[in-house]
Amino acid sequence: MNLLFLIRVEFQKIRRSKIVLILAIAAIIMWIPAMINGDVNFKMDDIGISPENNFLIQGFLGMAWFMFPASMIVSTVLLHQTERGNRGILKMLSLPIRGTSLCIAKFIVLLALSILQMVMTVIMYYISALVVSKTQNYDFILPFSFVIKETALMLISGIPMLTVFWLLSILIETPIFSIGIGLASIVPSVLMINTKVWFAYPMAYPFYVITNEYAKLTTNMSDTTLDLIPFLPTAIGISVICLLISCLGFGRSERK
Amino acid sequence: MIGLEFKKIKHSGLFPTFVIGGIFAALIPILNMAVRSEIFINLEMPPVQILLKENWQMMAMLNVLLITVGACLLYNIEYADNAIQKMNTLPIKEFQLYFSKATLITMLCVIVLLIEAAAIGFCTQHWFQLSQEMVLDIVKHFLYSLLLLLPVISIALLIASACKNMWISLGIGVICVFTASILPAKQFVFSLFPFALPFQMYAGTAEDILRNYMIAAVCEIAVFGIAEALFLKIRRSLK
Numbered sequence: 120m121n122l123l124f125l126i127r128v129e130f131q132k133i134r135r136s137k138i139v140l141i142l143a144i145a146a147i148i149m150w151i152p153a154m155i156n157g158d159v160n161f162k163m164d165d166i167g168i169s170p171e172n173n174f175l176i177q178g179f180l181g182m183a184w185f186m187f188p189a190s191m192i193v194s195t196v197l198l199h200q201t202e203r204g205n206r207g208i209l210k211m212l213s214l215p216i217r218g219t220s221l222c223i224a225k226f227i228v229l230l231a232l233s234i235l236q237m238v239m240t241v242i243m244y245y246i247s248a249l250v251v252s253k254t255q256n257y258d259f260i261l262p263f264s265f266v267i268k269e270t271a272l273m274l275i276s277g278i279p280m281l282t283v284f285w286l287l288s289i290l291i292e293t294p295i296f297s298i299g300i301g302l303a304s305i306v307p308s309v310l311m312i313n314t315k316v317w318f319a320y321p322m323a324y325p326f327y328v329i330t331n332e333y334a335k336l337t338t339n340m341s342d343t344t345l346d347l348i349p350f351l352p353t354a355i356g357i358s359v360i361c362l363l364i365s366c367l368g369f370g371r372s373e374r375k
Numbered sequence: 376m377i378g379l380e381f382k383k384i385k386h387s388g389l390f391p392t393f394v395i396g397g398i399f400a401a402l403i404p405i406l407n408m409a410v411r412s413e414i415f416i417n418l419e420m421p422p423v424q425i426l427l428k429e430n431w432q433m434m435a436m437l438n439v440l441l442i443t444v445g446a447c448l449l450y451n452i453e454y455a456d457n458a459i460q461k462m463n464t465l466p467i468k469e470f471q472l473y474f475s476k477a478t479l480i481t482m483l484c485v486i487v488l489l490i491e492a493a494a495i496g497f498c499t500q501h502w503f504q505l506s507q508e509m510v511l512d513i514v515k516h517f518l519y520s521l522l523l524l525l526p527v528i529s530i531a532l533l534i535a536s537a538c539k540n541m542w543i544s545l546g547i548g549v550i551c552v553f554t555a556s557i558l559p560a561k562q563f564v565f566s567l568f569p570f571a572l573p574f575q576m577y578a579g580t581a582e583d584i585l586r587n588y589m590i591a592a593v594c595e596i597a598v599f600g601i602a603e604a605l606f607l608k609i610r611r612s613l614k
Contacts, residue, residue, distance in 0.1 A: 141546035148550055152557050181557055189549040197542040203455065293388040295448045298545065302440045303399055306433055310407070 125216065125224035129198075130231075138197050138232065145186050146239040150247035153178050157251040160259075167338030171259045174251065175244065175266065176333045182240055183273050183325035185305055187233070191281055192301040194232045195288040198225050212370045222369035226285055226362065233281060237274045241266055269332060276328040279321040279354045282361035289365045292372050318350040321357055376467070376475040380449075387452055389445055390483065397487035400437040401494030404430040408498050415502075422503035423512045424578040426495055434491055435520070435573045436556065439527055441487065442480060443548035446531035449476045451541040469607045473532055480528050484521065492517045516577035523588065526569040526595035533603045567591050569599075 153174060160170035160177075168176075202208035211221060244266060248259040284301050291297040308323035312330055317323050331345050384390060404426055408415065418425050453459040453472075462472060495513055499505045531548055538544035555570035563584075566575065572595075575588055 136540070137543055138546070141543065141550070145546075145550050145553070148554050149557070152559070156559070181553070185556060186550075186553050189553065190546070193542050193546045193549055196545055197540075200541055294451070294541070295388045295392050295444060298444050298447075299392045299396060299441070302444060302549075303396060303437060306436055306440070307403070309433070310403075 122220050122224060125220055126227050129224050129228045132201050133197060133228065136197055136201065138194060139235065141193065142190055142232065142236045143239055145190050146236065146243045149181055149186055149240070150178055150243045154247045154250050154254075157255045157259075160251075161255075161257075165339065168333075168336050170255075170257060171248075171261055172336045174248065174259050175261055175269065176329065176336060178244060178247075179240075179269060179273060179329050180326070180333065183277075183329040184308065187236065187273065187277060187325055188280060188284075188305045188308075188322060189302065190236055191229065191233055191277070191284055192298060194229055195284050195301070196294065196298060198229060199288055199294070208370065208373050212373055218370045219366045222289070222366045223362075226282075226365070229281060229285060230278070233274060233277060237270050241270055269329070272328050272332065273325045276324040276354075279358045279361075280324055282358045282365070283321050286361040286365045286368075289368050318346075318353050321354065324354065376471055377478050380475045380479045383452060384449070384479070387448060389448055393441060393445065393483040393487055394490070396437060396441045397490035400434045400487065401490045403433050403437075404494055404498050408502050412502055421509070421512070421578065422499050423495065423509050423516070424576075426498050427516065427576050427578055431576055432574060436552070438484070438487060438491075438520075438524060439552050439555070439570055439573055442484065442524065442527050443531050443545070443552060445480050445483065446476075446528070446535040447541050447544045447548060449480070449532070450535040450538075450544065454539050454541075469611070470604050473536060473603050473607070477528055477532055480532070481521075481525065484524050484528070488517045488521055488524075512578055519575075519577040519585070519589075520573060522592050523572040523575055526572055526592050526599065529596050529599035529603070530569045533599050533606070536603065537606060563587070567595075569595050 157174075160173045163170070163173050202211065212218065245260065248261070251257075252259045287297045287301055291300070304322045308320065308326050311317050311320045311323040312327045317327050328345070407430055408426075415425050415429060420428070453462065463469060492513055495516075496505065496510065499509055499513070503509075530551075534547050534551075535544040538547070551568075551570045555568055555574065558565040558568055558571050565571065566588075572588065572592060577585065
């Protein structure tokens with residue numbers, strides 16, 4: 120069975136899981152306070168950011184800091200728990216499929232869920248920007264290319280984080296540990312982005328990148344250029360190692 | 376009943392998770408002070424208030440997350456392999472299950488808060504001068520926090536008992552925690568959102584506001600308890 124077929128099977132498995140609904144609610148809730156407090160965007164004189172940019176970036180900051188990582192943890196729970204009922208995973212592992220391809224197929228589904236959440240975030244952004252433009256009589260709508268660029272930055276910088284969460288959920292059998300460690304690792308990213316070793320902490324990548332974009336859009340905050348040198352190699356290294364270990368460890372405890 | 380709940384969580388990892396979570400939360404103020412104590416030492420505020428103002432948001436968030444995860448897991452072990460059906464055939468009311476789970480999580484929270492209180496006490500002692508008054512302040516703050524955590528426990532368990540699949544209850548819980556973190560904390564109405572309550576601090580808050588929050592917390596506990604009892608009745612009659 121080729122990988123594409125496996126991916127399709129994995130998508131079928133989560134069809135009735137209501138995960139899309141949860142991701143959608145997350146995206147909607149994120150923009151509601153922004154819609155209600157539309158007028159705050161005009162009080163940013165001391166930072167020197169235009170209201171429309173502020174509106175976008177404040178929403179994205181919330182997303183990158185907590186909602187994006189947390190919903191990805193929920194997704195990893197989903198990908199594992201659907202197989203746990205009635206011992207589905209044992210049946211999968213008894214098929215003539217390599218465990219590695221199964222692991223990769225599941226990870227691609229996780230990646231697809233993250234893309235889906237980003238798409239919903241963009242859609243919700245445009246809806247809420249339209250609403251705020253109406254209520255505040257000011258054009259909040261930013262060009263599509265710019266919004267897509269910011270979203271893509273958040274998404275791509277989130278990939279190493281996804282591999283870490285994926286590895287956690289595979290290596291740690293007890294679900295509460297993997298969920299607990301995952302969620303607990305999100306909270307200190309606020310502290311981590313202010314340290315020099317932020318590039319060693321994948322959970323802080325999306326938040327760091329978006330914060331960096333925020334600083335770029337302002338006139339009064341010191342511009343920090345994103346140093347690609349320690350960042351990119353570490354990020355790629357972490358992702359590759361995590362994926363490798365998770366592929367090797369996939370299904371190990373069930374085979375025992 | 377509660378003894379039974381303790382036996383159930385033996386191999387689930389719930390207890391170590393709460394202890395490790397508590398230690399992790401306790402490390403936040405300690406590390407924060409160790410790394411940048413010079414910013415905080417010279418502030419014109421009572422030491423306990425400085426420490427809490429800087430660290431409590433993150434610690435409270437960890438507490439709320441711990442409760443959410445714990446509640447999801449407590450019901451997950453019932454729903455996995457249909458254990459809950461066996462519980463339902465026993466001569467026990469289903470609400471009793473909810474109540475003993477709530478008691479269990481409350482006890483675990485007491486442990487977490489004790490660890491955190493010890494950390495705040497240590498920071499006060501190490502970087503400032505610990506006086507008797509401050510100890511009293513810390514004790515009051517953590518008792519207050521325990522009360523404000525109870526509504527979260529009751530609603531998180533309500534959500535978890537309603538959803539058969541853990542990812543749905545966890546997803547809802549996570550969304551609620553996120554909502555709490557973006558709600559404007561200054562407005563009283565918004566801060567009454569159960570997941571936002573534990574972010575409140577005892578130190579530096581006026582007495583009548585404290586009283587309002589305490590009344591609100593008690594009301595919320597009652598409301599969620601009644602909601603759970605009703606929900607279980609309705610679900611049972613629909614089965």
